[in-house]
Amino acid sequence: xxxxxxxxxxxxxxxxxxxxxxxxxxxxxxxxxxxxxxxxxxxxxxxxxxxxxxxxxxxxxxxxxxxxxxxxxxxxxxxxxxxxxxxxxxxxxxxxxxxxxxxxxxxxxxx
Amino acid sequence: xxxxxxxxxxxxxxxxxxxxxxxxxxxxxxxxxxxxxxxxxxxxxxxxxxxxxxxxxxxxxxxxxxxxxxxxxxxxxxxxxxxxxxxxxxxxxxxxxxxxxxxxxxxxxxxxxxxxxxxxxx
Numbered sequence: 001x002x003x004x005x006x007x008x009x010x011x012x013x014x015x016x017x018x019x020x021x022x023x024x025x026x027x028x029x030x031x032x033x034x035x036x037x038x039x040x041x042x043x044x045x046x047x048x049x050x051x052x053x054x055x056x057x058x059x060x061x062x063x064x065x066x067x068x069x070x071x072x073x074x075x076x077x078x079x080x081x082x083x084x085x086x087x088x089x090x091x092x093x094x095x096x097x098x099x100x101x102x103x104x105x106x107x108x109x110x111x
Numbered sequence: 112x113x114x115x116x117x118x119x120x121x122x123x124x125x126x127x128x129x130x131x132x133x134x135x136x137x138x139x140x141x142x143x144x145x146x147x148x149x150x151x152x153x154x155x156x157x158x159x160x161x162x163x164x165x166x167x168x169x170x171x172x173x174x175x176x177x178x179x180x181x182x183x184x185x186x187x188x189x190x191x192x193x194x195x196x197x198x199x200x201x202x203x204x205x206x207x208x209x210x211x212x213x214x215x216x217x218x219x220x221x222x223x224x225x226x227x228x229x230x231x232x233x
Contacts, residue, residue, distance in 0.1 A: 002157050035219040037158070044207055045150075045158065047221035051214065056221065088158050092218050096174050100148065100160040100218065 003028060004089050004103035011109040012079045020106045022072040022089030028101055032092040034072040036065055039086040048087070049074065076108070084110045113137035115147070115208050115224035122230050123198050129229060133191040133208030140166055140186045146211030147191040148220055149182065151204040159204075163211060164191055200231045 005023040012018040022034065036049035047056050049065035052072065062083075064075045072091075076083055089103035119131035131149070138145055148163040162182040163171045172180050181194045191208060205228045209220035 002159075033217040037220075039158075044223040044226050046223070047212075047219060050212070050219040050221070051217045090158075090160075090219070098171050099173060100163065100171075100220075102150075102158040102160060105157045 002104040003093060003101040004091065006087075006089060006103040006106045008104070009107045009109065011111055012076075013111045014079055014081060016079045017075060017077045018079055018108060019076075020074045020087055020089075020108070022074070022103050024070050024072070024091060024101075026070060027095040028070075028091045028093040029067065029072055030070040031094050034065065034067050035090045036063075036074045037088045037090065039088065041085070045088065079110055081110045084108060113210050113222055115210060115222065117206060117208050117224045117227040119206075119227055119229065121228060122232065124233050125199055125231060127198050129193075129195045129198050129202070131193045131195075131206055131208075131227065131229075133193070133224060135189050135191070135208075135210065138210060140164075140184050140189070140191070142166055144213055146213075146218075147184070148209050148211055149191075149193045149206060150209060150220070150223075151202075151206045152226075153201075153204040156204075161195075161206075162193060165211075198231045202229070203231045204229060 033051045037045040038048045039045040052067040053065045093101045115135040145166045149161040164182045205226040207226045209223040
């Protein structure tokens with residue numbers, strides 16, 4: 001059901017930089033802004049990045065987002081053990097009557 | 112502070128109709144631009160957006176589930192209700208409601224409720 005494609009997994013050692021990609025199409029990422037959500041084990045998703053690269057209050061500046069064309073990426077610099085979680089990209093899609101689409105999700109493991 | 116909480120049955124039988132209620136505080140669904148969405152997550156799987164209702168009663172549904180979903184709001188009670196007909200075991204999932212935030216045409220969901228696990232089984 002996911003319209004946006006992400007790698008299933010990513011990993012790094014503490015302090016490393018990890019990047020997660022999110023690939024979409026002209027009707028979603030190509031036309032609208034991208035959001036990123038973090039889901040820690042057993043908890044509800046939490047907004048991490050909105051409008052491509054904006055961090056909500058309280059989100060560390062280790063997390064950054066970018067978008068180019070029909071793709072987006074999330075970078076985690078200075079990886080920490082508490083960053084081990086699932087990450088989802090999302091965007092509004094202008095097709096049909098308009099819908100919100102999520103990515104396939106990426107599991108980040110801190111080695 | 113915005114909070115949302117989902118409520119409803121934890122177990123439904125196949126072919127039954129599921130009714131979930133999202134009770135929220137910290138905002139009003141009569142305020143221009145505001146919305147509440149529903150998202151679900153089958154065990155071990157990805158998030159799936161289901162529906163969104165706006166302050167002006169405009170509604171959006173997932174195309175793949177549109178025929179089975181109805182979203183309504185009760186502004187006076189600060190509640191949003193989602194009904195899903197003809198439930199099937201594949202609909203077993205944690206169902207979340209979330210506040211729709213926006214700016215300059217962008218939409219995102221923040222915060223989310225804690226979620227409620229619904230199991231479909233006979």
